[in-house]
Amino acid sequence: MSRFDLDALTWDEKPRRVELAKTVVKNIVPYINNTQKILEFGCGTGLVGLNIAPFVNELIGIDTSKEMVKKFNEKANKLNLNAKAYQKDTFEIDEKFDVVVSSMTLHHIKDINKLSKKLYEITDICFLADLEKEDGSFHTRGNGDVYHFGFSLEELEEYFNDWEIEYKTIHKIKKHKDFPVFLAILRKN
Template identity: 70%
Template sequence: MKNRFDKDAVTWDDLPRRVNLAKAVVKNIIPYLKGDEKVLEFGCGTGLVGINTAPYVKELTGIDTSAKMVEKFNQKAQKLNINAKAMVKDIFEISEKYDIVISSMTMHHIKDISLLSDKLSEITNEAFLADLVKEDGTFHTRGNEDVAHFGFSSEELNKYFGSWDIDYKIIHTITKHRDFPVFLLHIKK
């Protein structure tokens, strides 16, 4: 299956609403960082979140299923000379341990969130997950063929991540044909 994100990678960073969302996510994660962490970002895309988080941590690894997104991430990291690298992988292929896992706008593309919770339990004790609050399916104006969830309610998140300590807050609103709130879920063991 062709990865539509390969095509999107070229102009991904050109959309101000994507850049603004990434800034909001980074701003809300940075206060929790000590600077010595080994961090994994899944669904890293072009690095809008990860590359802006990298200066605050010891090491950042990005993973994405889109080769073109990973290529763009690595070009930016090299140009900025920061300790960040990305590779083409799926979160479920990761076995290495990380101090923190971060992700922005990726969870709604993952079919089995309970499996994701289990995977995160295997590889980390702390994660920051940003995604859409439950919506009506109209967020993706290009179609929903690769969308597994139309956002998440706080009740659903409590169910999926019930074995974790959970901090949930709305951190941003994406304005398209209507407003779409974005949450940041901070989970910790």
Template identity: 25%
Template sequence: MAEHTEANRQYFEKLAKSYKTDFQKGLEAICRQVDSRRSWISDIWTNTEAGNGKEIKMMEYACGPGAVSLTLAPFVSKVVGLDVSEGMVSEYNKNAQEAGFGDKMTALKGDLLAETIPEELPGPEYFDFDIVVVSMAFHHFERPDLAMARFGERLKKGGVCMVVDIVPASDDHHHHHHHQGPHRVEHGFGNAEHTVKSHGFTEEQMQQLYEGAGLTGFRYEVMDEQVVFHKEGKELIKTLFIARGQRV
């Protein structure tokens, strides 16, 4: 497992400075979809009756440059980002400062999926989250079941774990007709293939992961816009889902 984490770390370290630009359109689409589903994800935000006057803590795991954190930061009190790549942590903190959220958004390097949790992460500030967000990272995890269990442990009672990831290509035709354009269209992962452990998750697979971690109130929706990533002169077109479940 450590070997696979290191492969991910090295790959994303190289991408850190260009990630936001390279994947800009895809990140914007994800953030639009997340923002439009905020009330579907949870009813506890700083601007809702259920969240009014409460301190609302969020963690984004495998946070990258923090696109989803920046989208949700206006509606929470505090955001913690965690990533195995120092370069991504640096980009996240820079983006938080530039967006004026430096007082509530901070990332640090950390691996919650290690067999032994790093000593800085058992502290109370890394527990009792109202929401844990994982966007476009589950397909890189060697053990998604362990990941979901670890995220569930970090939630407070009633807290929500939200996952954005890929609908498997075999399941995809139920949802969309693929775009055909002048560019070469790829349905793999290009040069990221060696870091990928799963080619997406069906609704049934995600439900098993949530229930296996003791999370309830499971919901899964396929996003209504496909996401196009440009890599190595090719278009990678993915259909994504958003899922949620909460700790009881």
């Protein structure tokens, strides 16, 4: 059982996660419409995806954690949304999507060059929210599954060099200090 399987049970209880997800959704909604099929990778319990689902034709979530996927689908069914999650790694996706979104998952993915290529194969536009460069103190329970201490625009430009990037700070997560969160909008060059 992964750390995220255990976290899934109480994931939605942290107000700071709900707040961040609301801000991410608010910043993505102006760009999407009800004809689109959207993929969210690292969907977790659906804090972002299930709030985007009402604005689009179909929302598919994927996550490597079985328990996160279970929570997502329980909530989607209760809300009667056209949204479904699957237990899958992002690198297993071959289907094409109108838009790909993700929040707070990038720093858990080791090979961002490989991710950049995968996303290029499956979509034309991505919305990626994650921590800006941090000092390694964000994950107070340890950095076991953390491969990146946030991302600067310069780093993203190197990883996503086939994409045009718009990068803006949209939020600050308040913990022992403030951790700024960016939204990067990636469009194919």
